[in-house]
Structure formats: structure tokens, C-alpha cells
Amino acid sequence: VHSYEKYNDLDTINAWSANIAAQNPGLVSRSQMGSSYEGRPIYLLKVGKSGVNKKAVFIDCGFHAREWITPAFCQWFVKEAVNSYGVEAEFTSLLDSLDFYILPVLNVDGYVYTWTTNRMWRKTRSPNANSSCVGTDPNRNFNAGWCTVGASSRACDETYCGAAPESEPETKALANFIRQNIGSIKGYLTIHSYSQMLLFPYSYTYSIAKDHNELNSVAQGAVNKLTSLYRTKYTYGAGGTTIYLAAGGSDDWAYDTGVKYSFTFELRDTGRYGFALPETQIKPTSEETLLAVKYIANHIKNNA
Ligand code: 0X9
Ligand code: ZN
Ligand code: ZN
Numbered sequence: 001v002h003s004y005e006k007y008n009d010l011d012t013i014n015a016w017s018a019n020i021a022a023q024n025p026g027l028v029s030r031s032q033m034g035s036s037y038e039g040r041p042i043y044l045l046k047v048g049k050s051g052v053n054k055k056a057v058f059i060d061c062g063f064h065a066r067e068w069i070t071p072a073f074c075q076w077f078v079k080e081a082v083n084s085y086g087v088e089a090e091f092t093s094l095l096d097s098l099d100f101y102i103l104p105v106l107n108v109d110g111y112v113y114t115w116t117t118n119r120m121w122r123k124t125r126s127p128n129a130n131s132s133c134v135g136t137d138p139n140r141n142f143n144a145g146w147c148t149v150g151a152s153s154r155a156c157d158e159t160y161c162g163a164a165p166e167s168e169p170e171t172k173a174l175a176n177f178i179r180q181n182i183g184s185i186k187g188y189l190t191i192h193s194y195s196q197m198l199l200f201p202y203s204y205t206y207s208i209a210k211d212h213n214e215l216n217s218v219a220q221g222a223v224n225k226l227t228s229l230y231r232t233k234y235t236y237g238a239g240g241t242t243i244y245l246a247a248g249g250s251d252d253w254a255y256d257t258g259v260k261y262s263f264t265f266e267l268r269d270t271g272r273y274g275f276a277l278p279e280t281q282i283k284p285t286s287e288e289t290l291l292a293v294k295y296i297a298n299h300i301k302n303n304a
Contacts, residue, residue, distance in 0.1 A: 034173025
């Protein structure tokens with residue numbers, strides 16, 4: 001049975017997404033963005049009041065399989081949207097002027113594998129040529145300095161970049177969707193855990209992004225909002241200097257493809273529980289993150 005304050009398995013998340021779309025026809029619709037290597041559907045929710053020429057913000061969760069707090073946040077975001085529309089002014093205004101594409105779980109095969117077999121799995125579940133090791137790191141598989149730094153060309157490694165950019169059906173589906181909707185998508189938020197950071201391009205080079213100063217001030221404002229709720233400490237900055245150089249990430253790829261407001265969130269915590277964040281932290285983590293996401297969305301609404 002589904003709960004916003006528990007970790008839900010993939011079947012439960014898929015049943016939830018079908019249900020919340022059916023119950024909120026004027027606000028939420030569900031489509032299938034693609035299919036995984038093992039043939040599972042990858043569902044995408046579109047959340048917003050219908051209108052013409054709306055700008056959009058794309059938010060994905062469940063890139064890395066073991067980062068369970070992230071699908072929980074995506075579910076929380078949709079719940080808050082449907083409960084707030086027509087009730088709370090700020091979220092209502094955001095949903096009137098923006099569409100949010102919410103991808104609750106990108107790496108569906110990996111997520112299932114963390115529930116059935118290995119809680120600490122990170123990568124996809126596609127086989128590799130001439131290796132018995134399985135999987136590619138989806139966040140090393142995008143065409144942004146692909147496999148040049150902070151990524152491995154060895155199939156057994158956790159940061160394996162894959163045989164080629166977009167070699168994985170999951171990353172190919174995401175990249176195709178953004179390319180097809182590049183005219184409307186103004187923001188790209190990819191949700192990871194853990195380490196309490198808000199990152200923006202670049203991570204494949206120390207070069208300063210053209211929009212560095214604006215992205216830095218948006219990140220500062222978002223982190224200040226987040227911290228205001230429970231005093232959770234976040235650091236922020238360009239990925240390369242703030243966390244590490246790592247090429248092939250979706251944030252850098254989206255930015256270079258034309259999505260100016262591209263950010264990676266690294267949610268709680270800083271390592272006490274790590275990926276095994278207790279379920280009691282789903283609500284506070286989601287509520288503080290929501291403040292930061294709404295801050296960024298407001299900036300996009302007013303500036304993109
Ligand atoms: O290494 C990653 O993919 C992310 N950290 S995680 O611990 N969730 O794996 C950080 C990604 C930052 N952005 C890029 N490297 N492009
Ligand atoms: Zn991650
Ligand atoms: Zn709330």
C-alpha cells in the first residue's frame with residue numbers, strides 16, 4: 001500500500017502515478033517516456049494547469065538506484081502540487097504559469113534490483129560486452145565531455161560511462177524527451193542523494209559556465225530557503241569545484257543543450273545513514289527540498 005512517508009516499491013509507485021493522474025484530470029497527466037533495458041515502462045507525469053505556450057521545468061528522481069529518498073521526493077512534490085492548487089497562492093501561481101514534468105524513477109531496473117537483490121546497487125541493469133559485470137552509470141552516460149574525467153571505461157566500476165553516450169535506453173529516452181521539448185523546457189532539476197549540495201554546471205570541466213553568476217545566486221537563494229525550515233546545512237556551487245569533476249552527467253548535458261536553469265540536488269544526509277536514510281526523514285527532507293525547488297521555479301517563472 002502506498003504511503004508518502006514510506007519508501008514505495010516500483011509497482012506501488014506506478015500504481016500511485018496512474019491513480020493520481022486519474023484523480024486529478026485537470027492538473028496531472030501520465031505518459032510513458034520510454035522503456036528500460038529489462039522492458040519496464042518509464043512513466044512521466046505532467047503537472048500543471050493547461051494553458052498555451054507554457055514554460056516547463058523537468059524534474060527527475062531515481063537516477064541512481066539506491067538513492068531511495070529521491071523517488072520519495074518526486075512523489076511528495078506531486079502530492080503537494082495537487083493539494084496546493086487553488087488553496088495556496090504561491091504553488092497555484094507556479095502551476096498556472098509552468099508545467100512540471102516529474103519523472104519519479106528513471107532507473108527502474110536498478111530500483112527494482114535494490115528492492116529484490118542488492119540495496120546498494122547504483123547503475124542500470126544492462127549487460128556489458130566481454131564482461132560479466134552488469135550496468136552503466138546513467139549519470140556518466142550523457143554526451144557532455146563523455147568519459148573524459150571522473151568516469152570509468154571499465155564495465156565493473158560504479159562510474160562506468162557505458163559503451164557510448166546514451167547507450168542506455170533510460171538515458172536515451174530522457175535525452176530524446178528533452179530534445180523534443182527544448183522549446184518549452186527552461187529548467188532541469190535532477191535529484192540525487194546524498195551530501196546536501198546544490199550543484200550547477202560545469203562538472204566535466206573547471207571552465208565557468210556562461211550563466212555562472214546567475215546560477216550561483218539562484219542556488220544561494222534556494223539553499224537559504226531550504227535551510228530556513230530545519231537548519232539543514234547545504235553547500236552549493238559549480239559541480240567540478242563543489243563535489244568533483246565527473247563527465248557525462250545529465251545536468252551538464254541539459255545545460256549545453258540549452259536548458260539554462262540546470263541543477264543537481266544532493267539530498268540528505270551527509271553520511272550518517274547515507275543512502276539508507278530512515279523513513280522518518282522522508283517528510284522533513286521533502287518539505288525543505290520543496291522550498292528550494294519552488295524558489296528555483298519562481299525564478300524561472302519570472303526570468304526565463
Ligand atoms: O556523481 C554523481 O553522479 C552525483 N553524485 S552521486 O553521489 N548521487 O552519484 C553528482 C553529479 C554532479 N553532476 C555531474 N557530475 N555532472
Ligand atoms: Zn546519484
Ligand atoms: Zn507540505
